[in-house]
Amino acid sequence: MGTTQLESVPEPKYWHLKTVLSEALDSEFSVGEILPNERDLAARFGVARATLRQALEQLELEGRLQRRRGVGTTVAPPRVGVAVGTERHTWPGAASDAWQPVDCDQAVPPAAVATALETGADELVHTVRRSRMSHGQPVAAELLYVPAASVPDLTAIDAPSGPARARAVLRELQHLTLDGQDRAVELGSARADDAKELDRLPGSPVLVVTTRFYAAGRTAALSVATYRADTCRLTFGDSPDVEIHHDPERQAS
Amino acid sequence: MGTTQLESVPEPKYWHLKTVLSEALDSEFSVGEILPNERDLAARFGVARATLRQALEQLELEGRLQRRRGVGTTVAPPRVGVAVGTERHTWPGAASDAWQPVDCDQAVPPAAVATALETGADELVHTVRRSRMSHGQPVAAELLYVPAASVPDLTAIDAPSGPARARAVLRELQHLTLDGQDRAVELGSARADDAKELDRLPGSPVLVVTTRFYAAGRTAALSVATYRADTCRLTFGDSPDVEIHHDPERQAS
DNA sequence: TAGTGGTCTAGACCACGGG
DNA sequence: CCGTGGTCTAGACCACTAT
Numbered sequence: 001m002g003t004t005q006l007e008s009v010p011e012p013k014y015w016h017l018k019t020v021l022s023e024a025l026d027s028e029f030s031v032g033e034i035l036p037n038e039r040d041l042a043a044r045f046g047v048a049r050a051t052l053r054q055a056l057e058q059l060e061l062e063g064r065l066q067r068r069r070g071v072g073t074t075v076a077p078p079r080v081g082v083a084v085g086t087e088r089h090t091w092p093g094a095a096s097d098a099w100q101p102v103d104c105d106q107a108v109p110p111a112a113v114a115t116a117l118e119t120g121a122d123e124l125v126h127t128v129r130r131s132r133m134s135h136g137q138p139v140a141a142e143l144l145y146v147p148a149a150s151v152p153d154l155t156a157i158d159a160p161s162g163p164a165r166a167r168a169v170l171r172e173l174q175h176l177t178l179d180g181q182d183r184a185v186e187l188g189s190a191r192a193d194d195a196k197e198l199d200r201l202p203g204s205p206v207l208v209v210t211t212r213f214y215a216a217g218r219t220a221a222l223s224v225a226t227y228r229a230d231t232c233r234l235t236f237g238d239s240p241d242v243e244i245h246h247d248p249e250r251q252a253s
Numbered sequence: 254m255g256t257t258q259l260e261s262v263p264e265p266k267y268w269h270l271k272t273v274l275s276e277a278l279d280s281e282f283s284v285g286e287i288l289p290n291e292r293d294l295a296a297r298f299g300v301a302r303a304t305l306r307q308a309l310e311q312l313e314l315e316g317r318l319q320r321r322r323g324v325g326t327t328v329a330p331p332r333v334g335v336a337v338g339t340e341r342h343t344w345p346g347a348a349s350d351a352w353q354p355v356d357c358d359q360a361v362p363p364a365a366v367a368t369a370l371e372t373g374a375d376e377l378v379h380t381v382r383r384s385r386m387s388h389g390q391p392v393a394a395e396l397l398y399v400p401a402a403s404v405p406d407l408t409a410i411d412a413p414s415g416p417a418r419a420r421a422v423l424r425e426l427q428h429l430t431l432d433g434q435d436r437a438v439e440l441g442s443a444r445a446d447d448a449k450e451l452d453r454l455p456g457s458p459v460l461v462v463t464t465r466f467y468a469a470g471r472t473a474a475l476s477v478a479t480y481r482a483d484t485c486r487l488t489f490g491d492s493p494d495v496e497i498h499h500d501p502e503r504q505a506s
Numbered sequence: 507t508a509g510t511g512g513t514c515t516a517g518a519c520c521a522c523g524g525g
Numbered sequence: 526c527c528g529t530g531g532t533c534t535a536g537a538c539c540a541c542t543a544t
Contacts, residue, residue, distance in 0.1 A: 014533090037511080049536095050532095050534075053512090068511075069542075070511070070542035073510090073511080184489065187458060189311055207440065236437065236489065263539095266513075267514090290530080291530065300514080300515085301516065302516085303514070320529095325529060326529090514539095515535105515537080516534100521529100524526100
């Protein structure tokens with residue numbers, strides 16, 4: 001009568017494992033430290049390796065761990081705050097703070113992008129690749145789609161592709177008056193090319209930030225930015241470096 | 254010499270499977286349709302069930318599929334746009350559009366929350382639970398932490414807990430002048446209680462939106478909102494219903 | 507070459523939902 | 526009750542990294 005449902009709802013092993021590991025990370029490990037390998041850990045906890053991996057995967061998803069093939073599993077630093085929403089109403093490349101042009105060419109965008117840009121399904125648009133670094137690590141890869149109509153004065157003075165071309169397209173964009181923009185954030189998994197640039201495996205969880213730039217009543221450009229979900233916390237306010245989650249209760253001893 | 258690296262970089266089976274399934278979803282299935290069960294699908298593709306599941310998991314992560322134990326796997330509708338950033342500079346519960354108060358009590362918040370609120374580590378704060386629906390489905394669960402100092406005029410006129418109490422706390426909040434707010438979005442996994450409220454399993458991927466509300470030079474309230482990552486696209490602009498990703502190239506036939 | 511994490515298999519049993 | 530997805534096992538081999 002007083003047993004309070006003991007074990008009547010047994011939680012999965014990997015869930016319990018995750019809790020135990022999480023507490024161990026807080027108390028017994030420091031950032032950057034290497035954990036024992038998966039086979040040893042599994043043996044130590046008396047579970048199959050697949051079960052242990054399920055726990056590790058969740059902890060990696062939450063940004064607590066970092067795993068690299070051929071290297072090992074390390075304790076991840078706290079997620080880095082990445083400002084996304086501060087500079088409202090500015091064109092990409094304006095006060096070119098965070099993004100670095102990588103490449104540019106003309107290509108037929110995915111159908112969904114063509115719809116948003118109101119271009120024809122087979123119409124070429126300028127496709128600018130940019131990348132974003134933070135603390136020396138790549139945190140995001142971006143594809144910026146710019147219809148030819150948005151940069152009418154763009155001439156062939158530069159190479160038809162390459163970083164110089166990318167800068168030229170961005171420069172031309174500034175000539176338009178930006179009427180507004182809106183953003184959406186959703187979960188995705190990294191495509192092969194993005195994964196390579198982000199130094200992750202294909203399929204890794206990413207936060208996809210889609211931004212539409214409006215000018216002259218049209219969508220003048222569309223940016224699809226892919227952020228590493230394991231290491232990034234996207235910030236939209238003005239204080240980018242406030243830590244909220246997973247404070248390991250560090251006593252001010 | 255002309256073989257173009259054929260199969261020299263064999264992609265994982267689950268990755269290829271995911272591609273095949275994804276194309277099949279676009280062409281041969283419609284929203285809500287039930288897929289064959291995992292054992293049949295695995296047999297049909299000649300792989301182990303675990304491998305098939307790896308592909309299904311990714312597709313679910315991307316919002317293409319919905320899986321429910323005891324029921325089956327169905328084709329998910331496109332992600333619903335959920336407005337998060339429209340009402341800037343308003344207190345929660347103001348034009349109570351989307352959120353519905355569920356419960357309220359006083360509790361000691363997690364250490365990280367206490368730090369942000371600048372309350373003592375053992376200090377009680379009002380903890381309001383709210384939930385958010387969209388299209389008849391729960392899409393988010395929120396915990397709103399309000400220090401006693403932010404609602405000084407709150408009296409015991411209402412019950413010490415319950416929805417009525419929640420509304421009272423929200424009502425008192427409106428009396429403060431809101432100086433500003435900032436937001437952060439990151440990936441997380443659902444805690445047991447949130448998972449229950451969101452009708453998902455514990456550990457499901459969620460988008461965690463943390464909002465700080467500033468008043469009188471302090472953080473007057475802190476909201477931690479947990480959105481279903483599989484079904485939600487968080488929108489920050491003014492046009493919440495633009496679809497960008499995964500348009501199955503629907504011909505306007 | 508040795509050791510790591512990543513992929514894959516072929517089973518088994520469990521928890522849940524609906525008839 | 527049965528069928529579903531969820532968990533778990535004990536192996537095997539592969540891809541990658543550092544030495």
